[in-house]
Amino acid sequence: MNWEAFGAIGEILGAIGVVASLFYVGRQVQQSSRATRGQTFESIANSLNVVANFSAQDPELLDVMLRGTANEELNHRDKGRYSAVIWSLIRTVHSAYYQVQLGLLEEDRLNSAVGITSAHIASDTGRALWNSVKAKHDEDFQTYVDKLIESADSDSVLQVFGK
Numbered sequence: 001m002n003w004e005a006f007g008a009i010g011e012i013l014g015a016i017g018v019v020a021s022l023f024y025v026g027r028q029v030q031q032s033s034r035a036t037r038g039q040t041f042e043s044i045a046n047s048l049n050v051v052a053n054f055s056a057q058d059p060e061l062l063d064v065m066l067r068g069t070a071n072e073e074l075n076h077r078d079k080g081r082y083s084a085v086i087w088s089l090i091r092t093v094h095s096a097y098y099q100v101q102l103g104l105l106e107e108d109r110l111n112s113a114v115g116i117t118s119a120h121i122a123s124d125t126g127r128a129l130w131n132s133v134k135a136k137h138d139e140d141f142q143t144y145v146d147k148l149i150e151s152a153d154s155d156s157v158l159q160v161f162g163k
Contacts, residue, residue, distance in 0.1 A: 045113060047095070048114075082120075114148065119154040
């Protein structure tokens with residue numbers, strides 16, 4: 001064998017090494033992307049769980065949330081508490097929606113995560129709050145929340161909690 005043959009074999013082995021490296025890097029990127037999507041969903045779920053935990057630990061707050069969802073009259077203090085909960089939910093929905101836009105969360109996961117929030121946002125208090133901040137958001141998000149409100153099933157949420 002001459003030196004040219006050794007050089008050609010070296011180039012072929014180098015090319016195989018490059019291709020193998022590209023496959024390895026591609027697999028690492030894919031795994032990293034999956035992990036990021038999982039972490040994104042977990043973060044959104046945790047944000048929603050914070051609200052659920054507050055209401056579970058505070059029966060008075062849970063009562064306010066149920067009465068607010070049922071559009072019962074709330075006094076000034078309770079309306080403020082319920083508005084704070086709704087604002088937190090809107091911010092979480094906005095964050096989740098943004099993650100979908102970035103490709104870090106699938107839209108069906110967004111919808112499953114924020115489904116129960118629609119009953120609160122669709123309440124009289126929620127609609128008033130949404131209408132007061134709606135113009136500060138981009139049109140796509142406005143459309144998403146408006147559809148979320150339209151599809152809200154407050155009766156199902158109330159039945160789950162025995163109201």
